[in-house]
Amino acid sequence: MFFSVVIPTYNRLPILQKCLRALENQQFDTGLISDYEIVVVDDGSTDATISWLDTEKANLPHVRLFTQNHRGAGAARNLGVENAVGEYIIFIDSDLVVTESFLQSHAQALITAENKLQSDLIFTYGAVINTCNFDNPTSEPYKITDFSAAYFATGNVAIKKKWLIEAGMFDTMFSQYGWEDLELGVRLKRLGLKLIKCPSAVGYHWHPPFNLEQIPQLIEKEIERGKMGVLFYQKHPTYEVKMMIQMTWLHRLLWGILSLGGSLNEKTMKPLLQWLINQGKPQLALEIARIFLNWYNVQGVYDAYKLSKNT
Incomplete structure (x- = not known):
């Protein structure tokens, strides 16, 4: 199993650094996961994202960078999927910090579900815990407000690339904030894909303290x-x-x-x-x-x- 982790980003360098370092620190069974890549799509950032990625190439061996003018997350994810080499795509956001067992958890849940259902019409949905703790985001406990009933949300999902292509990818008419992932979810559901919860694949969604x-x-x-x-x-x-x-x-x-x-x-x-x-x-x-x-x-x-x- 080869994963392509697709991450759109726009002016989020400080938390993106934590995001990518956590992904470079994955521990997994090589009999289950052969390898992985991290496909970063910069959506026209005006901060130092691109220059930092260029200087850190040696420390981020799994990262492949693609760039576009500022067109939104949906278009960025489409570009990432189009250039991904993996059979399986994992979507996360660039302000998400994952645990070291993140890839292993998604892989195990996918294989278990495929064997049980005798079908690959599935995708796994990991847990997302919101935190404003920048120094140690993974220390945040789960809260009732972290619960999500969404069918397909790109904060933390793993799915075969072929189903994204068959569903028609993200609709770039969603040029402003919201709904492009859930709209794709409606089309995936019509194809018959089943959501498999994967609470052990944890991502910590950082945002600055409210003011x-x-x-x-x-x-x-x-x-x-x-x-x-x-x-x-x-x-x-x-x-x-x-x-x-x-x-x-x-x-x-x-x-x-x-x-x-x-x-x-x-x-x-x-x-x-x-x-x-x-x-x-x-x-x-x-x-x-x-x-x-x-x-x-x-x-x-x-x-x-x-x-x-x-x-």
């Missing part, structure tokens, strides 16, 4: 996610997708009530959020901020849907 300066960018992401959610629904107009993108009366009612019709927002909640951050609880502050962030998302969905009907 109030991040709020404008987070709001913009939610509005973009709303727009891309409508594109998702236009391609797959099902109730399941409506639920996923929060385009139902239930979501509008829920977040409308919780945010008091938008009265609880980044301005009115600023003192509470800052107090929690000062108390050393930035993650709790972020979870509370999701009340108004989800309201922005729902509003963004409906605004984008209304605009699509008028054009």
